[in-house]
Amino acid sequence: METTVSPPESTSNVSTNVDPIELSATNNNTNDTTTNAAVSYVPSDPLETEPISEPHEPQNQPLPGSQPGPSPQKKRRRRRKIFTDMISTSASRLRVLRPHPKQTTAYSHSETELPDSPSYQHHRKRKSPPDLDKEVDIEALIAISVGFPVDSLTEEEIEANVVSQIGGVEQANYIIVRNHILARWRSNVSLWLTKDHALESIRAEHKNLVNSAYNFLLHHGYINFGVAPAIKEVKMKPVDGMPKGSVIVIGAGLSGLAAARQLIFLGFKVVVLEGRARPGGRVRTKKMTGGDSKTLAAADLGGSVLTGINGNPLGVLVRQLGFPLHKVRDICPLYLPNGRMVNSDVDSKVEVSFNELLDKVCKLRQGIMEEVKSVDVSLGTALEAFRSVYKVAEDSMERMLLDWHLANLEYANATLMSNLSMAFWDQDDPYEMGGDHCFIPGGNERLVRALAEDLPIFSDRPVDRVIYGNDGVLVHAGGQEYRGDMVLCTVPLGVLKRGVIQFVPELPQRKQDAIERLGFGLLNKVAILFPYDFWGGEIDTFGHLTEEPNMRGEFFLFYSYSSVAGGPLLVALVAGEAAVKFENMSPVESVSRVLEILKGIFSPKGIAVPDPLQAVCTRWGQDQFSYGSYSYVAIGASGDDYDILAESVADRVFFAGEATNKQYPATMHGAFLSGMREAAHINRVVKRRSMPSPEKLNNINQESSDLDILFETPDLAFGKFSVLYDPRSADLESNALLRVAFQGDKLNSDFLYLYGLVQRKQVIELNKVEEDLSRIKMLNCDFQVRLVGRNDLCNAAECIITCIKSGRLSST
Numbered sequence: 118m119e120t121t122v123s124p125p126e127s128t129s130n131v132s133t134n135v136d137p138i139e140l141s142a143t144n145n146n147t148n149d150t151t152t153n154a155a156v157s158y159v160p161s162d163p164l165e166t167e168p169i170s171e172p173h174e175p176q177n178q179p180l181p182g183s184q185p186g187p188s189p190q191k192k193r194r195r196r197r198k199i200f201t202d203m204i205s206t207s208a209s210r211l212r213v214l215r216p217h218p219k220q221t222t223a224y225s226h227s228e229t230e231l232p233d234s235p236s237y238q239h240h241r242k243r244k245s246p247p248d249l250d251k252e253v254d255i256e257a258l259i260a261i262s263v264g265f266p267v268d269s270l271t272e273e274e275i276e277a278n279v280v281s282q283i284g285g286v287e288q289a290n291y292i293i294v295r296n297h298i299l300a301r302w303r304s305n306v307s308l309w310l311t312k313d314h315a316l317e318s319i320r321a322e323h324k325n326l327v328n329s330a331y332n333f334l335l336h337h338g339y340i341n342f343g344v345a346p347a348i349k350e351v352k353m354k355p356v357d358g359m360p361k362g363s364v365i366v367i368g369a370g371l372s373g374l375a376a377a378r379q380l381i382f383l384g385f386k387v388v389v390l391e392g393r394a395r396p397g398g399r400v401r402t403k404k405m406t407g408g409d410s411k412t413l414a415a416a417d418l419g420g421s422v423l424t425g426i427n428g429n430p431l432g433v434l435v436r437q438l439g440f441p442l443h444k445v446r447d448i449c450p451l452y453l454p455n456g457r458m459v460n461s462d463v464d465s466k467v468e469v470s471f472n473e474l475l476d477k478v479c480k481l482r483q484g485i486m487e488e489v490k491s492v493d494v495s496l497g498t499a500l501e502a503f504r505s506v507y508k509v510a511e512d513s514m515e516r517m518l519l520d521w522h523l524a525n526l527e528y529a530n531a532t533l534m535s536n537l538s539m540a541f542w543d544q545d546d547p548y549e550m551g552g553d554h555c556f557i558p559g560g561n562e563r564l565v566r567a568l569a570e571d572l573p574i575f576s577d578r579p580v581d582r583v584i585y586g587n588d589g590v591l592v593h594a595g596g597q598e599y600r601g602d603m604v605l606c607t608v609p610l611g612v613l614k615r616g617v618i619q620f621v622p623e624l625p626q627r628k629q630d631a632i633e634r635l636g637f638g639l640l641n642k643v644a645i646l647f648p649y650d651f652w653g654g655e656i657d658t659f660g661h662l663t664e665e666p667n668m669r670g671e672f673f674l675f676y677s678y679s680s681v682a683g684g685p686l687l688v689a690l691v692a693g694e695a696a697v698k699f700e701n702m703s704p705v706e707s708v709s710r711v712l713e714i715l716k717g718i719f720s721p722k723g724i725a726v727p728d729p730l731q732a733v734c735t736r737w738g739q740d741q742f743s744y745g746s747y748s749y750v751a752i753g754a755s756g757d758d759y760d761i762l763a764e765s766v767a768d769r770v771f772f773a774g775e776a777t778n779k780q781y782p783a784t785m786h787g788a789f790l791s792g793m794r795e796a797a798h799i800n801r802v803v804k805r806r807s808m809p810s811p812e813k814l815n816n817i818n819q820e821s822s823d824l825d826i827l828f829e830t831p832d833l834a835f836g837k838f839s840v841l842y843d844p845r846s847a848d849l850e851s852n853a854l855l856r857v858a859f860q861g862d863k864l865n866s867d868f869l870y871l872y873g874l875v876q877r878k879q880v881i882e883l884n885k886v887e888e889d890l891s892r893i894k895m896l897n898c899d900f901q902v903r904l905v906g907r908n909d910l911c912n913a914a915e916c917i918i919t920c921i922k923s924g925r926l927s928s929t
């Protein structure tokens with residue numbers, strides 16, 4: 118996934134770290150850091166455990182003389198949620214909270230700031246009855262920032278039966294109570310909020326609502342989550358009594374880690390199988406160093422910006438860990454190819470035109486979608502059509518600026534404009550997290566380390582097969598088998614698209630179609646450590662324009678990490694078509710192009726660009742545990758596809774990960790939230806499953822034991838396969854009932870049986886094949902037979918069972 122360039126003192130050293138293979142190239146030419154590289158492979162992707170120096174958090178100051186310029190944070194367009202407009206006043210008139218006679222605990226929130234904003238302070242404030250309406254409003258704001266609708270329930274809440282009747286007074290009161298509990302915990306996320314704490318400020322007659330809201334928020338990971346010592350102490354404690362079941366989590370990215378922690382808290386036995394040698398997945402902080410080891414910097418090669426801090430669960434973790442946050446400043450000077458800064462009037466004019474073009478596309482699609490539901494074209498086509506009709510950006514300077522904005526959009530979506538769905542590319546815009554965009558000094562892997570601590574993670578376990586049925590799941594990874602009750606698959610969409618994991622039975626067609634429809638795109642980075650900061654550490658971003666439209670995404674944006682990385686680090690982004698080409702470009706050439714651009718910008722100002730100490734180039738498209746960077750809505754796809762990806766299969770196979778989160782796709786917080794969502798989902802399914810009628814339970818046991826007895830004397834057995842022929846016919850085309858026994862060596866040692874209906878002649882073919890694995894492939898690929906659990910057998914199979922039973926009965 119990565120490539121490194123690192124010249125120690127007199128020698129330049131270029132290397133490419135491919136995750137998990139690190140490719141490094143060393144150049145012994147003292148003057149030229151980026152040519153004549155000798156390439157060597159160092160197989161490692163170590164989990165960096167050394168402490169990263171805690172960087173100083175500077176005051177945000179604008180660069181003297183720099184222009185504000187466009188803000189290129191991972192935002193598609195400038196659109197802000199206006200929370201106050203969204204608050205229902207009728208709900209806030211209801212009185213559920215009682216005035217606090219005295220503030221008995223540390224929980225209280227500021228009335229003017231959301232508790233997740235970096236500047237939020239924990240205030241202790243006494244509330245008087247007239248303050249209550251205001252308090253209810255503020256708590257509603259906090260709930261909205263976390264993703265709750267203002268005066269209705271979420272689907273999760275409805276499924277969890279939080280109120281006895283949807284709509285009405287009970288629901289309105291519940292919402293106030295829920296918001297209150299949420300806000301109370303968010304005001305001090307380092308403490309475990311107990312139900313008693315929650316009850317303190319709610320009128321006694323609403324105790325049942327407190328129960329309902331508290332349990333919902335706790336089990337769905339909205340309160341008492343994270344890594345504060347007080348939270349960890351309660352959450353990672355082994356549960357008393359029998360575990361609720363066992364869950365195999367595939368992938369130790371943010372979604373897998375969040376889910377695993379929450380599942381353990383909910384009482385499940387968990388193992389995490391991770392293909393790489395480290396946790397974190399697409400969050401990867403590379404510690405970079407100069408040859409003298411004195412200059413160090415932490416470079417985020419994957420997810421880097423917390424896009425919107427209000428309500429962001431990762432912001433909660435940051436607060437719990439006591440890390441500072443660095444707000445990404447809204448200043449982004451843009452430079453022309455000749456190094457001159459773009460004129461601010463032209464800059465503003467093109468930015469306005471760009472946003473107007475997007476608005477025109479929005480209006481157009483509203484019209485089209487109302488008329489013809491299924492029409493979709495690429496966003497690129499639509500924008501270009503409007504651009505030429507309205508004659509926007511016709512001269513070369515304006516065209517370059519417009520291309521820069523398009524490159525920024527291609528960065529946000531990790532794909533070319535020509536791939537994006539005009540109809541749904543921005544379907545997640547309404548949910549965008551509010552608040553500042555921030556960096557975590559020292560890199561995001563600090564969060565990963567805290568989340569991964571104490572979890573049962575098995576590294577270097579690439580999963581290649583998941584077998585599931587009524588009796589559980591069997592997961593093959595790194596030559597070993599793991600048996601569990603359920604599996605949670607969090608691998609990236611790129612991995613699902615490649616079919617790296619074989620699901621037996623195959624995933625439903627509906628899910629396979631969604632996997633195909635949704636896009637999984639590319640964004641690459643070049644991180645360069647310099648001996649000193651020559652660009653001026655007072656800005657966080659600057660942009661670079663190019664004359665070649667096809668290459669508009671090549672190093673179009675530089676992030677300065679001097680304030681947060683611990684050393685003078687620049688990261689250049691490669692988006693759109695350039696990101697695809699970049700995958701096959703030599704790292705030496707890439708770095709030399711970046712240096713050329715930097716020299717073009719800074720040399721005319723009399724600033725010399727020093728030789729880099731080290732550089733790293735990413736190759737996310739070639740990374741076998743990702744095959745790309747993040748998801749996007751491709752032409753023909755829609756937000757619904759994220760929901761379909763999130764659907765579980767047979768209540769055994771569950772899915773999390775950024776590409777399963779319709780509201781917050783392509784983000785770190787989206788991944789985290791999807792893990793929490795699935796932990797709650799699995800808990801719900803198990804609760805439901807553990808409540809079947811005793812009568813039904815008896816029948817199931819009876820049925821499976823009947824079948825076990827029949828298979829004690831099969832008509833044919835080979836490997837793990839046993840067969841019962843239909844006694845009514847000896848024809849080669851007649852049916853037979855096949856049973857395949859799977860046994861895992863982890864978690865449990867019992868067999869998992871799956872069944873299928875095959876023809877006698879197919880049984881003969883299967884018997885000729887040498888190994889069970891090849892037989893399963895033959896079943897799936899050649900015979901298109903889906904193996905199922907006992908309860909999913911079709912009528913024809915049940916008929917055979919009945920016939921065999923009655924035949925055997927009459928012969929005794």
Ligand SMILES: Cc1cc2nc3c(=O)[nH]c(=O)nc-3n(C[C@H](O)[C@H](O)[C@H](O)COP(=O)(O)OP(=O)(O)OC[C@H]3O[C@@H](n4cnc5c(N)ncnc54)[C@H](O)[C@@H]3O)c2cc1C
Pocket residue numbers: 191367368369370371372373390391392393396397398399400418419420421422423424578579580581607608609612617618640641642737741742743745746747773774775776782783784785786788
């Ligand atoms: C270059 C880049 C820049 C980004 N910038 C931002 C940003 O600024 N802000 C932001 O919020 N988000 C950003 N993102 C997106 C964010 O990083 C991801 O959305 C998030 O980290 C995904 O987490 P996840 O748990 O869904 O998947 P992952 O982190 O990919 O976790 C999945 C895990 O599954 C493992 N795995 C894969 N295949 C197998 C297998 N066969 N067997 C076992 N394990 C397997 C992987 O190794 C991985 O650890 C960026 C991503 C990239 C690549």
